[in-house]
Amino acid sequence: MGIFETVVLALLQGITEFLPISSSAHLILPSQMFGWPDQGLAFDVAVHFGTLLAVVAYFRKDLQNMIVGWLTTGFTRTPNDDARLSWMVAIATVPAVVFGLLGEHFIEDNLRSTAVIATTTIIFGIVLGLSDRATVRHNNLAQMTLTLALVIGFAQAMALIPGTSRSGITMTAALFLGFNRVDSARFSFLLSVPLILAAAGLKTLELLQNMDGVDWSMLFLGLAVSGISAWLVISFFLEFIGRIGMLPFVIYRLFLGVVLFAFFV
Incomplete structure (x- = not known):
């Protein structure tokens, strides 16, 4: 890939990873619109590490406090809020x-089509809107319970279906459970840390089996662009x-789903 393609794809990954708009829906657009080749495993690893950083x-x-709290009181009968x-x-x-x-x-073989991504983009967009209209906003992160965490966790598992959006579905679940918008987003972002770490780790193991032809300059550019753009998105x-x-x-x-159906399905 050239510099232009690298920057565009890294920006798409960084911007869409944490917004409730589905990164997979956006990452198919360059290949569909411009015929760009698959970015490859090495690039996937780089941009995932960028968003993780x-x-x-x-x-x-927050993470430092959570780790310290878990190590000091996490295995006691009265864990603190961080633990x-x-x-x-x-x-x-x-x-x-x-x-x-x-x-x-199964997902790789059956659910990575443009039709599936367009459908889930629209359906879960509507569900996100419904959750945001819920009037009850009485929970914050201090009130998170095992049951509530599991509900959000099972919602996150649904994001394995392309087009769902991991951040979107976890925020949707948290909003339906009565959490305010900011705490719904914060918990969603904290949830991304172990998941992105695991995904990037697995991809790294795959990559180590074949390092031939890796363009390190483009990888570092992709990592930097995805990391900076993701940090700005989280802040905003x-x-x-x-x-x-x-x-x-x-x-x-809704607009993106219609565009996908109209031009690429």
Whole structure:
């Protein structure tokens, strides 16, 4: 890939990874519109590590407190709030890992079509809008329970279906469960850390089996662009989501789904 393609694809990954608009729906557009070849495994690893570095950098204090809390009180009868949040994130990650391992080949073989992505982009966009209209907003992260975390975790597992959007479906579930917009987004972003780490780790293991022809300069460019853009998106989203709500993203998802159906299905 050249510099232009690298920057465009890295920007798409960085911007869409944490917005509730589906990164998979966007990453198919360049190949469909311009005939670009598949970016390859090495590039996937680079941009995933870029988004991982972004979310870790933004939530570094939260993650540090969670790790310290888990190590000091996580195995006691009275874990502190940071330790409890660590357990909730860990528990909510389990369904996606299990279903990912069990359904990886089925999803690869049957659900990566443009028609599926367009359909899920529209359907889960509508569901996101419905969740945002829920009037009950009484929960914050301190009130996260095992049951609530598992519900959000099973919702996250649904994001294995391309076009669903991992951040979108987890925020949708949290909103339906009564969490406010900001805490719904924060929990979704914290949930992304172990999942992106696991995905990037597995892809790295695959990559290590064949390192021939890797363009390291393009990889580092992709990592930097995806990381910086993802960090800016997280900052913007958390700052404004309480005021703007989910409606702009719902409208955008509906528009994107229609475009996919009209021109690429």
